[in-house]
Amino acid sequence: MTDRFAVLAQVEAFARRSLADLDGRHIAEQVSPDQLRQEIATVLDAAGVEPSEVVSHLIRSLDPGMVANTSGRFFGWVMGGSLPSALAADWLVSLWDQNAAIAATSPASAIVEEVVGEWLKELLGLDPSTSYAFTTGCQMSHATCLAAARNAVLAREGWNVELDGLCGAPRVRILTGSNVHASVGRSVRLLGFGSAAMEILQEGEDGTLSPSALEGALAGGDRPTIVVLQAGDLNIGAFDPLEELIPMAQAAGAWVHVDGAFGLWLRAGSARSHLTAGIDRADSIATDVHKWLNVPYDSGVAFVRHPEPHRASMRVTASYIGPREGVRDAIDWGPEWSRRARAIPLYAALRELGRDGVAELVDRTCDITREVAFGIAELPGAHLEREPLANQALIYFDGAAEATQAENDERTARVVELVNAGGEAYFTTTVYRGRRAMRLSVCNWRIDRGDIPRVIDAVRSALRTIAEQDHASER
Ligand SMILES: *Cc1c(COP(=O)(O)O)cnc(C)c1O
Numbered sequence: 001m002t003d004r005f006a007v008l009a010q011v012e013a014f015a016r017r018s019l020a021d022l023d024g025r026h027i028a029e030q031v032s033p034d035q036l037r038q039e040i041a042t043v044l045d046a047a048g049v050e051p052s053e054v055v056s057h058l059i060r061s062l063d064p065g066m067v068a069n070t071s072g073r074f075f076g077w078v079m080g081g082s083l084p085s086a087l088a089a090d091w092l093v094s095l096w097d098q099n100a101a102i103a104a105t106s107p108a109s110a111i112v113e114e115v116v117g118e119w120l121k122e123l124l125g126l127d128p129s130t131s132y133a134f135t136t137g138c139q140m141s142h143a144t145c146l147a148a149a150r151n152a153v154l155a156r157e158g159w160n161v162e163l164d165g166l167c168g169a170p171r172v173r174i175l176t177g178s179n180v181h182a183s184v185g186r187s188v189r190l191l192g193f194g195s196a197a198m199e200i201l202q203e204g205e206d207g208t209l210s211p212s213a214l215e216g217a218l219a220g221g222d223r224p225t226i227v228v229l230q231a232g233d234l235n236i237g238a239f240d241p242l243e244e245l246i247p248m249a250q251a252a253g254a255w256v257h258v259d260g261a262f263g264l265w266l267r268a269g270s271a272r273s274h275l276t277a278g279i280d281r282a283d284s285i286a287t288d289v290h291k292w293l294n295v296p297y298d299s300g301v302a303f304v305r306h307p308e309p310h311r312a313s314m315r316v317t318a319s320y321i322g323p324r325e326g327v328r329d330a331i332d333w334g335p336e337w338s339r340r341a342r343a344i345p346l347y348a349a350l351r352e353l354g355r356d357g358v359a360e361l362v363d364r365t366c367d368i369t370r371e372v373a374f375g376i377a378e379l380p381g382a383h384l385e386r387e388p389l390a391n392q393a394l395i396y397f398d399g400a401a402e403a404t405q406a407e408n409d410e411r412t413a414r415v416v417e418l419v420n421a422g423g424e425a426y427f428t429t430t431v432y433r434g435r436r437a438m439r440l441s442v443c444n445w446r447i448d449r450g451d452i453p454r455v456i457d458a459v460r461s462a463l464r465t466i467a468e469q470d471h472a473s474e475r
Pocket of ligand 1: 078136137138139140181183232233234259260261262288300
């Protein structure tokens, strides 16, 4: 009889090759959607296939369609890689295949969650009484935190939203800055508030919500209010002035929720932790683990400084669950029922890095962001939106002095396309204040100073190609 689990050795061998080749690998995918379809959309046969054949086919046909975002020179969107222990721990999670819903179904996972929850509060300087949930990412952390907020702000009005829902409830206002991430808007929709409940306040020149703008909005109504603030926006890494805004909003009776998808990690002892000053007073905070902490997808954490509304909004009872005395049941704190033991890779990442390692990772990636951004900004026609505060930057590429904005936008898009086609680095673009910009987001543990000249050279060479093309078309 063949060993059906020989596939595991096959995957390990592939993993080792793949990781060894990562530094020299073309970062962008190398096949088109149609080629992928041809490879993958075979007829689903009536008869099954040997595991080793299934896995060889997956590796062969899918690997060329993968973006190598685990490379240190991948700067697209806001994405991390996987630390070695976190990747291995993630494999273990699949091996054990635990349902981390309750302590009874996974006693070990329940204890890991307790330990990691306490570690994180300490590492990030949060109130010891804060409750937490391990979610699939920042989006579901927003949904979790805002469910707690919904419970609390309506309870103050004498309304039990868990029992009576939102129909007939006092209408909740959600005040936020125009730098808000779209995942907040979707959480607001999922929770039944409706997008119209959001009052989007214009951010200032520096990309943050100003105290005067928030003060004016708070004074503009006495309905139950949730304020959503930003600790690190994905364009320029702007941090709202939390130290001023949070007490102001709370004094007006609002619940304050902060999006700290990546920005919260600055608090882990980094040289830039002052940017998050005051965040510990927030009523709730959402963050990601699969970005800056470099654990595999999908992983986020919701922190709520008021365990009662948090639990009230999520708690479930079912006669077959059977709680265990003295151990936390995760199902009472997060939105999922059956779920992966995703705190285990997080535990691994924290131990691999140690407290100093987390701070070093955050500081190194911020420093490299500056060096790469300043280096690119020195190239012909390039300029920075602003000096990077943390690990995000925007860069524009302008053509001749008489070029129109549309032409400059097109040029920026071409630079990014050419760099990505070269395979040495990978960027994405955005439209910021009406102009197309190249985004630089540095989250990956693999990047080191040696990568800086490679990245700048890749952009320089794209600009040279464009100059040659322009020159050829003029002749
Ligand atoms: C990535 C991101 C989110 C959404 O997080 P997911 O983990 O993708 O759900 C929210 N806010 C900010 C600022 C982000 O960068």
